Amino acid sequence: MNCLLEGNCVKAFGKAIHALSRIGDELWLDPMVKGLALRAVNSAHSAYACFLFSPLFFQQYSLGSVSEQGSGTVKCKLAMKSVLPLFRCLTSIERNVERCQITVGTPSDRVMIQFFCRHGIIKTHNLRFQESEALQAVFASHLCPNVLKAPARLLGDMVMHFPVCQEEITLSVTPERVSLRNYYEEGNDRKKTMCTEMSLHPDEFNYFQVGVESDITFCLKELRGLLSFAESHCLPVSVHFAAAGKPVCFSVEDMVLEASVVLATLMDSESRIPSQHTQPPAPTTPRRADAAVVPLGSCEADSRVPQGVVTMMELIPSSQGSPILNPPTQMLLESHFDDPNGPRSHDEACVSVASTPASSTICSLLFRAVSSEQDGVCVAQLPVLACYSDEEEDMEEDYPGSPSL
Amino acid sequence: MKFRGKIIDVACLNHFTRVVTTISKLTKICVLRLTPDNLFFVLSGKVANGGVSMWCELSQANFFDEYQMEGVSSEDNEICLEVTPENLSRALKTVQNAKAVKLKLTKKHCPCLTIAAELPTLSSISRVVTHDVPVDVIPRRLWHEFKEPSMPDFDVSIYLPPLKTMKNVVDRMKNLSNFLVMEANLNGEMNLKIETDLVSVTTHFKDLGNPPWGDDASQDGGPSQSRDPEDMAQARVDIRKLQQFLMGQQVNPSKAMCNIVHERVVHLILLHEDVSLQYFIPAVA
Structure with missing residues (x-):
């Protein structure tokens, strides 16, 4: 992948990195046909951010030949602390940098970020990356x-x-x-x-x-x-x-x-759950994969168990038992709730130690991995087990970075 | 016990915010004393805060467009609250462009000083922000701790040089020592000194002028009579306390003075129209 930014775009790009640095310690650089996506997820998996810059944003944007690289482009995971300093001072970038070139090179196994500054100064930064699938929040x-x-x-x-x-x-x-x-x-x-x-x-x-x-x-x-x-x-x-x-x-x-x-948002305390019962999308939407195991409509207002917990407890066994799951590349993280009898022990295993006390009561978001550039096709075949939205097709059309308005 | 005040004028709001911010730089916790005519921010010199005490007096009429209060009883028509000035300052700072700001004593989850502001919007309906700053109501039996400190029988009283200049000097001295000797005489001269094993630094100020106090104000029936004008009165103080005082200044005082009681206390006074701020730093041996 090779792209070139000019003037103000460099600043906007830097600003995006600043925003992403608030979320997580790692930055995914995900070059796609529809543009360059930058993503970050926090350690507790309760926050996710994605910036998608369309090819028009760049002076020049090329993915490189697909055939050369086999399965499309490389998805790189960079340490935020190595990227952020390059864009730390946006005013000096604005003043000095004329162009910025970002290259994800297959031969060098590096991400190269070059700043072409005034007076012909060129600053080149080579960053090592880890090839890694980017997480994406499932959000319809x-x-x-x-x-x-x-x-x-x-x-x-x-x-x-x-x-x-x-x-x-x-x-x-x-x-x-x-x-x-x-x-x-x-x-x-x-x-x-x-x-x-x-x-x-x-x-x-x-x-x-x-x-x-x-x-x-x-x-x-x-x-x-x-x-x-x-x-x-x-x-x-x-x-x-x-x-x-x-x-x-x-x-x-x-x-x-x-x-x-x-x-992620905080679960309501149990006492308030009955009043929250009127959530229209979940019970009314058709579910393909999970229809049998998610008795969403069966939760009555007088039920002592919060509705959400029922859903999740039913879901977890199914996701764990799923033969399609392949942990290194596809992560499906279950929500965890403030229920001592619930899926607590399981969650503690999957939630990073770095999570703050506050975030431990926040439900994890639901993630899926993008496995290829045409991610929609692939994901459609994957049953999204802990799914918040309705049908998989919707999610495939609905790239999380672009909520339909 | 009731208190309710309203500030409409932007300049008043801004001024009040600056006073509160100044206080917040001087102390984490202080007492807000409300009387029918005045507001006082008080810090009594306890060992816990390094023996420093503070007295700031504002006339309510100069800030508030509406001001109603009802004290504990008709004979003790006062309210004493322990507040965190930083919270007040932060709340006030976010409502600087408000159309009106109300301050009132409320009972929420705990006693609170509620700052409610009406903010302008593009549409005709205004936006409302409320900040509830928790306070502790101080019972009457403890009120005696928060009375106005009496003016000490000083040896020398002197006008201070521009506070900014003084701050620059003190900031640099702080890198060298933890204690500073402040000395002044009746000839308008003041010295700021640090003395360590390695270095001695003195900054001399002259022609500062000595404020004319009434004869009853100072020791031995008036300084001018019994004291040699060249004779320095001095006090060694914690440099951080002095720095804190100089750093926090948000109000540009029309008069800044300093009274020194030889080897006992430094008494700093700032006067700005309707506001007076007194700050006492005890001398250390």
Whole structure:
């Protein structure tokens, strides 16, 4: 793969890397026909971000010949700490760098990033990479009952009221009101912490659709990168979400790029589950692979077990028993919930030690690996076991980085 | 016990925020004392905070467009709250462009000072932000700890040089020593000194001027009578405390003064129109 960026595009690219660095310690460079995708996943698998730069974004974009490389292009995993310093100071990039060339070379087994600066200075950085399949969050945004769209500025103004150290915030929506407040774990010294809440009228949003009243709690830190990216490019941000415990997706779209951040949300405490019962997409959608094992509709309001937990406990055995699973290349991570009798022990094995205490109560997102450039075809054949969306076809059309609006 | 205030004027809001931010740089926790006419930020000199004490007085009428309060009782018409000024400052900073900011004492999950702001939007409906800053209500039996400190019987009183200049000097001295000797005389001269085994550094300031205090203010019936103008009064202080004071300055004071009680205490006073800030740094041996 070989691509060339010029002037302001280098800055935008750098800004994207900044945003991704908020999510994880590793960066996937995934060259595809439809553009270059940059991805990151956090260690607890509760946050995922993807920036897709279309070929038009680049001055020049070529994948190299497919036949030469056998199964298409190389997907590289780079250490964030080796990439980030190259783009650390965006103002100096803006001032000095005229062009930037990124080459993923098969012969050298390196990612080469070259900055062509003023006065004919050329800075060449060779980064070693690991060939690795990129994870992708499975997120069907078109099935979300709640959609908000607003200028990045508005969202920036909303989160500005929260301190930088604020971990999680809760977004509540009703048809009349949108509110945002900081979230503190129970038992935390609540008495000493400042509580902030802000509320907005739906009119302030460009698009406002609330199918289900919901309160979702997600990590603010991991979102800030995307918001600042969107703000610097004056792009509107779309938010797709459903009930608590289901992931939320923040996305921006432009002519030449798409970016999205998918964040896990906190499960509601058990007492609140019955009121959350009205989630339309899950029970009504047809399921192909899992229809038999997921008795979603059978959960009554008086049931003592939260609906989500039932789903997951049924699902896990099926995913573990799946003969198609091949752990090194295909990761299907089950959600884990705050249920002591539930799939806890299993989760602890698959969730990295580095996860923060807060994120351990957050459900992991559901991931699938992209195994080829025509990922849709391949994935369609894989039963997505822990699937949040409905049918596989939808997901295949619905590249996670580009939620249909 | 009731308290409710409203600030509409942007300049007032900005000024109030700067005062609170200055306080937040000086101390993590302090006491906010509310009376019908004034607001006080008080830090009493306890060993825990290095013996430093602070007294900041604001006249409510200069900041608030509306101000209502009802104290503990009619004879003790006051409210004393322990607050974290940093929280207050942070809350106020995010609402700088508000159309109106309300401050009120509320009972939420704990007693809170609620800052509610109405923010302008592009549409006609305004946005509302509330910050609940937790506070502790101080019972009346402890109020005596938060009375205005009496002016010490100083030996020398002197106007300070521009605080920024002083800050630059003190910042550099801090790299060399933990303690600084402040000395001044009645001839308008002040020296900042550090003395270590390896190095002695002194910065001399002159022609600073000595504020005219009434005769009752100082020792021995007035400094001018009994004291040699060349005679230095000095105090050795923790350099960090002085630095903290110089660093946090957000209000540009119209007058900055320093009173020194020989080998006992340094008393710094900043006056800015309606605000006065006093800061006491104890001398160390």
